[in-house]
Amino acid sequence: MSKSVVIKGGTIVNRGSEIKSDVRIENGVIVEVAKNLKADVQLDASGCIVTSGFVDLHAHLREPGREEAETIETGSRAGALGGYTALVAMPNTDPPQDSIAVIDFVREQGKRAGLVDVVPSGCITLGRQGETLAPMAELAHAGVTLFTDDGVGVQNASLMRRALEYARGLGVTLAQHCEVAELTEGAVMNECQCCTDLGLPGWPAIAEELMVFRDIELVRMTGASMHFLHLSTERSVELVRAAKRDGLPITAEVTPHHLSLTQELLATYDPVYKVNPPLRSAQDIRALKIGLLDGTIDAIATDHAPHPRRDKEMSLDIAPPGMLGLETALGVVLGNSELEIKDVVALLSWNPARIARIDAEHGRPVAIGEPANICIFDPDLAWSVDLERLASKSINSPYVGRTLRGKIRHTIFKGTPTVIDGQAQK
Amino acid sequence: MKHLRSIDELGVDGLVALLQLTDHMAEINQRPVPKVPALRGRTVASLFFEDSTRTRLSFETAAKRLSADTMTFNVSTSSVNKGESLRDTVATITDMGVDAFVVRHKSVGIPWQISQWTKASIINAGDGAHQHPTQALVDCYTIREATHESRFDGMQITIVGDIKHSRVARSNIQAFSMLGAKVTVVAPPTLLPPDLSHWPVQINHHLDEVIPTSDVLYMLRLQSERMSQGHVPTLREYSEQYGLTQKRVARLKDSAIVMHPGPMNRGVEMQIDPSDVKNSLIHRQVANGVSVRMAVLFELLGSGSSLGGQA
Numbered sequence: 001m002s003k004s005v006v007i008k009g010g011t012i013v014n015r016g017s018e019i020k021s022d023v024r025i026e027n028g029v030i031v032e033v034a035k036n037l038k039a040d041v042q043l044d045a046s047g048c049i050v051t052s053g054f055v056d057l058h059a060h061l062r063e064p065g066r067e068e069a070e071t072i073e074t075g076s077r078a079g080a081l082g083g084y085t086a087l088v089a090m091p092n093t094d095p096p097q098d099s100i101a102v103i104d105f106v107r108e109q110g111k112r113a114g115l116v117d118v119v120p121s122g123c124i125t126l127g128r129q130g131e132t133l134a135p136m137a138e139l140a141h142a143g144v145t146l147f148t149d150d151g152v153g154v155q156n157a158s159l160m161r162r163a164l165e166y167a168r169g170l171g172v173t174l175a176q177h178c179e180v181a182e183l184t185e186g187a188v189m190n191e192c193q194c195c196t197d198l199g200l201p202g203w204p205a206i207a208e209e210l211m212v213f214r215d216i217e218l219v220r221m222t223g224a225s226m227h228f229l230h231l232s233t234e235r236s237v238e239l240v241r242a243a244k245r246d247g248l249p250i251t252a253e254v255t256p257h258h259l260s261l262t263q264e265l266l267a268t269y270d271p272v273y274k275v276n277p278p279l280r281s282a283q284d285i286r287a288l289k290i291g292l293l294d295g296t297i298d299a300i301a302t303d304h305a306p307h308p309r310r311d312k313e314m315s316l317d318i319a320p321p322g323m324l325g326l327e328t329a330l331g332v333v334l335g336n337s338e339l340e341i342k343d344v345v346a347l348l349s350w351n352p353a354r355i356a357r358i359d360a361e362h363g364r365p366v367a368i369g370e371p372a373n374i375c376i377f378d379p380d381l382a383w384s385v386d387l388e389r390l391a392s393k394s395i396n397s398p399y400v401g402r403t404l405r406g407k408i409r410h411t412i413f414k415g416t417p418t419v420i421d422g423q424a425q426k
Numbered sequence: 427m428k429h430l431r432s433i434d435e436l437g438v439d440g441l442v443a444l445l446q447l448t449d450h451m452a453e454i455n456q457r458p459v460p461k462v463p464a465l466r467g468r469t470v471a472s473l474f475f476e477d478s479t480r481t482r483l484s485f486e487t488a489a490k491r492l493s494a495d496t497m498t499f500n501v502s503t504s505s506v507n508k509g510e511s512l513r514d515t516v517a518t519i520t521d522m523g524v525d526a527f528v529v530r531h532k533s534v535g536i537p538w539q540i541s542q543w544t545k546a547s548i549i550n551a552g553d554g555a556h557q558h559p560t561q562a563l564v565d566c567y568t569i570r571e572a573t574h575e576s577r578f579d580g581m582q583i584t585i586v587g588d589i590k591h592s593r594v595a596r597s598n599i600q601a602f603s604m605l606g607a608k609v610t611v612v613a614p615p616t617l618l619p620p621d622l623s624h625w626p627v628q629i630n631h632h633l634d635e636v637i638p639t640s641d642v643l644y645m646l647r648l649q650s651e652r653m654s655q656g657h658v659p660t661l662r663e664y665s666e667q668y669g670l671t672q673k674r675v676a677r678l679k680d681s682a683i684v685m686h687p688g689p690m691n692r693g694v695e696m697q698i699d700p701s702d703v704k705n706s707l708i709h710r711q712v713a714n715g716v717s718v719r720m721a722v723l724f725e726l727l728g729s730g731s732s733l734g735g736q737a
Contacts, residue, residue: 188534196619199555199596200534204620269535313513315533317554 002027002415003040010045010376013342014365015350023050025372028415033368043410043420045376051345053085053116053373053411055352055362057175057253058150058229058301059326061087061118063109064102065094070306070393072106076115078304078326078392080418083375083408086117086353086362087326091128092151098123098134100142107143115418115426117373119356121146124163124174130155133163140170145357148175150229151276153211155181161218168224173251173355175227176215178236179277183207188316190263190278198267200316203278205233212236216243216250225249227355230303232258232277234287241296251355253301254288256325256332261398271312271319272398275305278321289337292347299352302329306394324397327390331404334379341379349375372415381407391424430722431537431550432557433600441566441604444721445576448567450733451720454491464724464731465494471524472498473515473540474551475531480688480712481551481560485528488719494727497524512536513543520544525727529553547726555591561687562597563718566605568710569642572683579606584636586612586668587646587695590619590657594687595646599627610636612668616657633668637677645670645686645695661694669697675704683707 007023012033024032024039061075070078072089079087089106091097097106103120110118122144123134128151136147147167153176154160160176167174184207189195191202212228216239219226228240231252240252257275262282265273273279291297305322312319333344353363364370385399411419418425427440436444454460470489474482482498489496499519516527526547529537534554541548552558569583570576583602589595589611602609603626610628611618618629630636637643648664658664670684675698678684684706690696700706724733 191620193621193624196622196625197596198534199557199591199593199619202620269538310513313539315512315531315539316535317533 005041005043005412005415005417006037006039007043007045007050007374007376007410008037010048010050012366013049013051013345014367015342018342023366023374025412025415028372030366030368030370030372033366041417043376043417045409047380048376048378048409049341050366050374050376052349052363052366053375053413054083054330054348055086055356055358056084056302056304056326057088057227057299057352057356058090058255059087059304060090060092060306060322062306063093064105068308072109072118073113073115074391074393075304075306075326076110076113076118077424078324078390080115080411080413081391081408081422081424082326082329083377083411084116084326085373085375085411085413086119086356086358088119088121088146088356090150091121091123091148096123096128097121098126098128100138103139103142103144116413117358117361119358120144121148121175123147124149124154125159128152130159133159133166136166136172137170140172145172146175146227147172148177148229150175150177152181153177153179157214157218160215161222164218164222164224164226168222173225173227175229176211177229178208178211178215178231180207180210186317187278188274189266190280192263192281194264194267200266205235205280208233208277209235209239212239216240216248219243219248219250220246223249228252230255230258230277230301231288231297232280232284234284237287237291237296241291241294244296251298252296253299253352254292254297255303256300256329256336257323257398259285259288260332260336265398266316269316271314271316272323272396274316274319274321275303275323276321292337292339292343298347299355300329300333300347301352302326306392307396308394312396322396324390324392324394327392328385328397328399328404330377330408331383331406332399334406335404372412374412375408376410377406377408379406381405383407427725429537429541429548430559430726431541431548433559433562433597433604436559438604441563441601442576444563444725445567445570447721447725448563448714448717451717451724452714454720454733455717461491461493462733463493464728464733465489465492468494468525468727469523470494470496470526470528470723471519472496473527473529474499475501476552478530478551480715481530484715485551485719487716488723491716492720492723492728494723512540516540516543520546526723549722549726552593554593556593556596558593558597560719560722561594562601563722564711564715565598565644565685565687566601567714567718568685568707569683571710571714572707577606578602581607581641582610582639583607583642583644584610584612584640585644585646586633588617588648588652589613589646590617591649592646598644599625612636614658614667617652633674637674638679640682641679642683642685643670643678645684647687647689647691648694665694665697669695671697672702681705685711688712
């Protein structure tokens, strides 16, 4: 029997309601929502929002294969500190998540860490090579609901069509990293005036938009459901908006960094700002924010991509793309959008839980009888991102030294506090 | 001035001051013993991660004429281990007591990255397609020497060729504009950066249109791999459109100057022997390279010392 926990003095934010109340949890379930509750463990939530734990659709946990950068345990801890209770693990591990053995391993490592639900995604193609389909049915029967070759897009249109048709039969969702590879060979940053000045090979917006367009049409043709990963350009948002207007089963995410950082940062020559897709223009950021407000974009996902320090100390062209995101997502989102709290929670929890099809356990209301996957955050607390305090094994965060507004205070996973007063509990 | 990494960083005043200082260095180079003790006890390390003959020799000669000690770290491109050891390499050489690094690297931004890892001065001898500030200084000095003009106001400078991949073009466009020149770039659209509307240049795709009005014709090297990358169909087609031929030379103004940063691709952008061009300054560019780099080294490392005396 786990200890009973009470969350005291916070404001509970659920879909369509906002109430001040205490919450009591026993055996992983919310058992009471009322004033003046008592329990074995008391968590102070005064001035804080109490809501469902966040769900990240896009975390690179690097295990197996690149444990120097991150492990499932360290990534889970970073997630808990960021208010997450579930992380969808991206499949570009080594070996990749294209077999039952690897899927099971990732899930088991997640359970062993016991800080969040680690939800392995599966590869669309074997080895993420873009040549033959991965055993999707086998993986689907093992519980995989989201398939992606993230890191690369599926280039072959015919293969992507087959993948979508096959996925429709299985009732699973494909998630695409939209990048036409022929247009981004050697690319380091967005193709823009800054890129012209720096003499770097550009990553043109159209390389993303062409694949968004292609896949929207393939969805229209096949009827399968599709999720677009880390959209970054104005035109991508417009394409998805139009597709949704047509009623297509499409969802989309953006990252916190694509909402807050612009291409001009590459002029610092610091590879911490190299990310794929690249940081874009202020105009693209405005379009992404409008997409969040009008519902075109369903989720904010971190694309948490740890890299060891020595890899990020290489030159811009050689350094691998990617930045940390789990511990800073909430602060970056609150500080860089005009969203209301309930919309932020929808984008970080309710919607991604539905897209990952884990909405029986996550993204639930804070209400009696519901599973206790909860995060409690202070939306106004300003804090400085301290390199020494990052739980991730890597330090490639562009926000180190910056001040963010909004911080996780407590996280509760299956009824047990994983974070109390900003401190990881294990 | 601590570093010389870009023309931007130098600014117009710094540019003019270095060109004036180069006059003194040129005078030293005319002496029977072209050597002064100005940088005695200082150490200059060349870090060349990309093949180079003239720039490296030019820097080393410059350092020696100022009595600096030199060391060369020559890394063939094949052994550059994905840049992994770069920080360690810099740290190691710094520990030996180095006052300046002269850095050439195929990757953009390396001089800025290195300057975070060492207290030594950094001189950018070319980073990717980004900057090559001492080449721009050499070219400004060479034009200044030939025209006896310290400002280039009203001068029409035409840069021809692979602007997109050229660090020489990026540095020269900035430097020429700072001195008042009107710069035109001539290339097929595939060899121009995708968006250069903010650059202080005119764009023309037809060399023959700008030949008669150019005061300076600056030819860039075309690398043969641009064909396989689809930037130009064939070298033959490129050289017909953008190469310097006898016919084009004949249409130049009498006073027009022809320049090239070297190494030349004979039969591609240069379809004519430079010695057949009346006002070719290509050899002056090489000769002035040493004086300009002496000025740069003295400016960065020579505080408190004088240019007098004999080494």
